[in-house]
Amino acid sequence: MTVRTRIAPSPTGDPHVGTAYVALFNLCFARQHGGQFILRIEDTDQVRSTEESERDIFRALRWLGLEWDEGPDVGGPHGPYRQSERRDDYRQYALDLVEKGYAFYCFRTPEELEVIREERRAAGLNPGIKGDLELPAEEVQRRMDAGEPYVIRMKVPDEGVCHIDDMLRGTIDIDWGQVDCQILLKSDGMPTYHLANVVDDHLMEITHVMRGEEWINSAPKHQLLYEYFGWQMPVLCHLPLLRNPDKSKLSKRKNPTSINFYERMGFLPEALLNYLGRMGWSMPDEREKFSLADMIASFDISRVSLGGPIFDVEKLRWLNGLWLREDLSDEQFMARIRDWWFNAEALAPLVPHVKGRAEVFSDVAPMAAFMFSGMLNLRPEDFSHNKLDEGDIRRVLQFTLWRLEAQRHWSKENIFADIKMLAKALGLKMGDFMFPVFVAIAGTPNSWSVMDSMALLGPDMTRARLRHALQLLGGFSKKETKKVEKEYAALPLD
Ligand code: GLU
Numbered sequence: 001m002t003v004r005t006r007i008a009p010s011p012t013g014d015p016h017v018g019t020a021y022v023a024l025f026n027l028c029f030a031r032q033h034g035g036q037f038i039l040r041i042e043d044t045d046q047v048r049s050t051e052e053s054e055r056d057i058f059r060a061l062r063w064l065g066l067e068w069d070e071g072p073d074v075g076g077p078h079g080p081y082r083q084s085e086r087r088d089d090y091r092q093y094a095l096d097l098v099e100k101g102y103a104f105y106c107f108r109t110p111e112e113l114e115v116i117r118e119e120r121r122a123a124g125l126n127p128g129i130k131g132d133l134e135l136p137a138e139e140v141q142r143r144m145d146a147g148e149p150y151v152i153r154m155k156v157p158d159e160g161v162c163h164i165d166d167m168l169r170g171t172i173d174i175d176w177g178q179v180d181c182q183i184l185l186k187s188d189g190m191p192t193y194h195l196a197n198v199v200d201d202h203l204m205e206i207t208h209v210m211r212g213e214e215w216i217n218s219a220p221k222h223q224l225l226y227e228y229f230g231w232q233m234p235v236l237c238h239l240p241l242l243r244n245p246d247k248s249k250l251s252k253r254k255n256p257t258s259i260n261f262y263e264r265m266g267f268l269p270e271a272l273l274n275y276l277g278r279m280g281w282s283m284p285d286e287r288e289k290f291s292l293a294d295m296i297a298s299f300d301i302s303r304v305s306l307g308g309p310i311f312d313v314e315k316l317r318w319l320n321g322l323w324l325r326e327d328l329s330d331e332q333f334m335a336r337i338r339d340w341w342f343n344a345e346a347l348a349p350l351v352p353h354v355k356g357r358a359e360v361f362s363d364v365a366p367m368a369a370f371m372f373s374g375m376l377n378l379r380p381e382d383f384s385h386n387k388l389d390e391g392d393i394r395r396v397l398q399f400t401l402w403r404l405e406a407q408r409h410w411s412k413e414n415i416f417a418d419i420k421m422l423a424k425a426l427g428l429k430m431g432d433f434m435f436p437v438f439v440a441i442a443g444t445p446n447s448w449s450v451m452d453s454m455a456l457l458g459p460d461m462t463r464a465r466l467r468h469a470l471q472l473l474g475g476f477s478k479k480e481t482k483k484v485e486k487e488y489a490a491l492p493l494d
Pocket residue numbers: 007008009010042193197210211212215
């Protein structure tokens with residue numbers, strides 16, 4: 001048997017360090033067994049999936065040095081590797097299950113389902129939606145003929161316990177009572193993650209599914225689907241979730257999670273990969289610094305420890321420093337800085353801003369420095385403003401941060417619309433509102449459009465600078481936070 005592993009990211013948003021982490025472990029496991037590592041794009045959520053995000057995933061993983069043997073961009077014998085291109089096949093698989101009596105057409109609206117859930121809860125039953133939604137065959141036919149929208153749901157046992165075998169965790173028991181009759185095919189004809197994932201893992205001959213532990217609760221449904229289809233299920237391995245230093249699940253609200261951010265900060269890809277390799281895993285000799293090749297040579301999945309690994313940017317910086325000092329010759333160091341700094345991708349967007357303002361080249365570095373920096377060296381007095389008091393300034397920064405956290409489509413236009421709306425809701429002139437944002441992002445109010453800067457710096461760097469400025473100004477106490485949250489919730493934003 002050839003070992004075949006995969007990652008199956010959904011192209012929604014920035015390329016996440018968690019994706020790289022899972023990719024790294026899948027790659028090492030496959031390589032160690034002389035197997036193959038596949039990249040599949042799970043874009044069944046057509047509303048949230050974007051081509052840009054897909055491109056970013058490819059780019060970020062390649063930047064890290066992670067290469068796949070088969071994928072949407074490199075092809076392979078089991079393609080297409082993008083689920084939206086496999087759409088028609090899934091429907092047939094769902095219909096087969098209906099035919100075999102393992103799945104059924106469901107015509108219930110979300111509102112009806114909520115009522116059913118409520119009733120189940122009130123009766124002291126598990127909230128899981130069960131097969132009692134199934135209608136008699138004639139009624140199904142009647143509704144179909146009438147053109148009523150429907151989904152296809154899988155049948156799931158009402159009671160009993162499902163046993164899941166996991167490479168790292170042994171047997172996991174999950175009550176069937178907790179498990180919904182999962183939708184397999186949505187009313188728009190698209191499959192859900194569960195159906196598409198199982199069908200593709202089977203057709204792509206995946207032998208080991210290594211993914212984040214947040215998917216454990218999906219495993220019973222997947223196991224049952226494999227049984228229904230009569231297919232052999234891949235071996236499961238749920239990796240521990242990366243955590244913030246405060247032990248909560250790694251989230252962009254607290255820490256930069258986008259690989260783009262780490263690239264922009266000037267981390268070395270080798271160091272970031274090395275650090276991800278240390279998340280719950282260690283070399284047999286416990287050495288801190290190792291390359292991808294070292295990791296593959298010594299890889300042993302059973303050495304993964306399940307205590308939540310902490311992704312700590314300070315530790316990553318330290319490790320990156322070691323790589324800079326110990327592994328790069330002076331020539332390499334120069335070449336890396338040149339590639340990082342003086343490349344067309346980084347410089348071209350700045351030219352229109354800089355060219356109109358500079359008289360000599362030596363003007364350029366000071367005015368563009370903030371675009372190549374991490375956190376800015378600011379003082380609280382830099383934020384003083386004659387129209388805004390200190391509380392206003394913190395509120396402007398906090399509200400901007402919250403609003404931009406919710407921004408899914410990072411573009412100058414969208415950022416501008418967010419800020420304009422906030423300024424209006426707070427009854428502040430745009431210029432006054434923008435002042436603290438300017439200082440937080442560019443270090444000075446005398447720079448080019450801060451919307452352009454934020455668009456170019458990207459969401460993670462923008463948020464990190466806003467958070468940094470807030471911290472510098474003392475942030476909000478717990479009690480104040482509650483008040484400010486209420487104020488924010490009451491703002492007329494849409
Ligand atoms: N599309 C899922 C994700 O975004 C894949 C989960 C899995 O590996 O099964 O993480």
